[in-house]
Amino acid sequence: MTATPPDPVTGGAGAPDVKIHAADVERHFGRGAKRVDALGPLDLDIRTGEFCCIVGPSGCGKSTFLRIVAGLVRPTAGRVEIAANSPHPAAMVFQNYGISPWKTVLANVRFGLDIQHVPRKEADARARDWLGRLGLAQFADQYPAALSGGMQQRVSIARALAVEPEILLMDEPFAALDAQLRTILQDELLEVCQADQRTVLFVTHSLEEALLLGDRVLVMSSRPGRIIAERVPPFARPRTGAVRTSPEFAEMQAELWALLRGEVETATAGATS
Numbered sequence: 001m002t003a004t005p006p007d008p009v010t011g012g013a014g015a016p017d018v019k020i021h022a023a024d025v026e027r028h029f030g031r032g033a034k035r036v037d038a039l040g041p042l043d044l045d046i047r048t049g050e051f052c053c054i055v056g057p058s059g060c061g062k063s064t065f066l067r068i069v070a071g072l073v074r075p076t077a078g079r080v081e082i083a084a085n086s087p088h089p090a091a092m093v094f095q096n097y098g099i100s101p102w103k104t105v106l107a108n109v110r111f112g113l114d115i116q117h118v119p120r121k122e123a124d125a126r127a128r129d130w131l132g133r134l135g136l137a138q139f140a141d142q143y144p145a146a147l148s149g150g151m152q153q154r155v156s157i158a159r160a161l162a163v164e165p166e167i168l169l170m171d172e173p174f175a176a177l178d179a180q181l182r183t184i185l186q187d188e189l190l191e192v193c194q195a196d197q198r199t200v201l202f203v204t205h206s207l208e209e210a211l212l213l214g215d216r217v218l219v220m221s222s223r224p225g226r227i228i229a230e231r232v233p234p235f236a237r238p239r240t241g242a243v244r245t246s247p248e249f250a251e252m253q254a255e256l257w258a259l260l261r262g263e264v265e266t267a268t269a270g271a272t273s
């Protein structure tokens with residue numbers, strides 16, 4: 001899907017290479033005794049072309065932040081500014097694929113282009129190009145029900161990329177897949193994103209995924225989520241899945257888990273008390 005983020009500005013709070021600028025962002029839900037403080041305050045700058053991963057315990061506000069950036073949820077306080085060059089700069093990929101079962105694979109991938117009134121011939125060509133890049137060319141005329149979960153998620157990724165968004169927002173896109181498929185899709189995403197250097201904000205529970213994909217990994221606290229640490233995986237670009245086996249990978253994974261573990265325990269204690 002495509003979304004219009006709030007308050008598009010030119011220059012992202014003045015810094016030329018900042019694509020997403022979040023300042024003092026907070027969000028709560030409900031009122032009175034039922035009020036849930038979901039997020040923040042959160043301050044964050046994401047550079048143009050950066051692949052930024054967010055990890056954090058369940059319920060710490062990761063999806064809420066992504067939805068705020070997408071313009072689907074308004075912050076209760078603070079602001080998000082996008083240095084946008086187009087009226088619809090962001091596209092989002094969800095965990096549950098979010099594709100329409102009654103549309104063919106091609107029509108699903110073309111969806112955002114149809115909304116933007118891209119002429120049918122051009123839209124078909126762009127959709128087919130992305131289907132080809134994600135290994136789905138021969139499934140263009142099939143319906144999603146005929147595809148495996150991994151293929152359906154590829155359709156969802158192709159749909160988001162077909163509109164060539166300035167910002168790709170991905171909310172645990174591989175969480176519903178088995179471990180083998182997940183590895184394959186991680187490697188494919190790495191290849192696709194390194195080829196065109198898109199700005200990506202990627203939420204995951206997997207430290208391995210974050211380290212493999214991210215230029216930067218942000219660690220969030222338990223709810224209300226704030227950024228408590230950030231790490232820069234020391235792997236040159238272009239990167240391949242081979243980095244998974246390097247000693248530095250294991251070291252940083254252990255370090256991130258040490259940071260995250262206390263937050264997960266706090267979140268779990270909060271959820272059960």
Ligand SMILES: Nc1ncnc2c1ncn2[C@@H]1O[C@H](COP(=O)(O)OP(=O)(O)OP(=O)(O)O)[C@@H](O)[C@H]1O
Nearest residue numbers: 029030036038057058059060061062063064065223
């Ligand atoms: N629309 C809503 N109404 C009420 N509460 C909400 C709403 N959306 C989110 N919340 C609450 O806000 C908190 C943060 O939710 P959010 O989905 O952003 O967390 P998350 O970090 O993405 O969690 P997970 O990792 O489990 O997907 C949770 O306690 C959630 O129940």
